[in-house]
Amino acid sequence: MLDGNAIAGTLEHIFGNDMTRATATCAGCDATGPLAETAVYLRAPGVVVRCRHCEAVLAVVVERRSRYCVDFRGVSALRTSPSP
Amino acid sequence: MNWQLGTVVELREETERVTSIVLRLPEWAGHRAGQHVDVRLTAEDGYQAQRSYSIASAPDDDDLVLTVERIEDGEVSSYLVGELRAGDELELRGPIGGYFVWEGALGGPLVLLAGGSGIAPLRAMLRHHRATGSTVPVRLLYSARAERELIFRDELARAGDGGTVDVRFTLTREQPPDWSGYGRRIDRELIADVAWPPDERPLVYVCGPTGFVEAAADALVSLGHDPGRIRTERFGPTGS
DSSP states (O other): OEEGGGGHHHHHHHHSSOOTTOEEEETTTOOEEEGGGSEEESOSSSEEEEOTTTOOEEEEEEEETTEEEEEOTTEEEEEOOOOO | OOOEEEEEEEEEEOSSSEEEEEEEOTTOOOOOTTOEEEEEEEOTTSOEEEEEEEBOSOTTSSSEEEEEEOOTTOTTHHHHTTTOOTTOEEEEEEEEOSSSOOOGGGOOOEEEEEEGGGHHHHHHHHHHHHHTTOOOOEEEEEEESSGGGOTTHHHHHHHOOSSSEEEEEEESSOOOTTOOSBOSOOOHHHHHHHSOOGGGOOEEEEEEEHHHHHHHHHHHHHTTOOGGGEEEEEEOOSOO
């Protein structure tokens, strides 16, 4: 298990901005924190992002032939931070 | 953020398993201390493998340095540490990540906790701190298994001036007879000894293998440190 920093490049590629500083709220337990601090499993298969508090699945990222499918099923709110 | 090619200008053998790759990148736009890059290798048959590596050089340094530990059966690290040669080209994208970053405006006091090759981004922060003449007090604790596995040991020891920058080492498995540093794994007592107390609200950066980071972060929180002032970065084999 790693953390959100490990998928920073992939997320920036998809969203066009750094997402490690964005805060996500878990739809399961309402815990809120930076994406950098989530629990990340790189070979799940696909990438699985879990809440560090209740372990619920926050997001799944799957890549196939350079196309990305991003499912933020377990995130009730995602807030980006302004660039420093 | 596009993939770009860098040229390896030098390889520095840091320890038996760790090499620093010094790169020159014509299209590099600069980075902030603590950021990383994604490195991509492409085989002749088109197969690609990609991994993230922290930048060990400061933004103020001339060249970009990646400090890579060879992991057993690591398909990327075993190429980077062992097969890569000066003059070779390497494909990477970055700089990546805006969370695990320190710069002067964030202030301090600063506590840096490193496990193994997790020293790389913290070394970048320490070099940036020095290059900018920062007066933010810093305390660095660097944990390794044995003395021969300490990366940047001399440089870090020199950086510790006993005043603004305090550098300490702990060896968890083997300590030489004349060892004057700590000799145990990171825990509450060790952190309480090294870090400022929670009421001074230090800004804490923890980088290392997952087990190290979890132990350090749990200990920090149990001591009363504000989780919002603790930034962590875990690395390790990409599986499990």
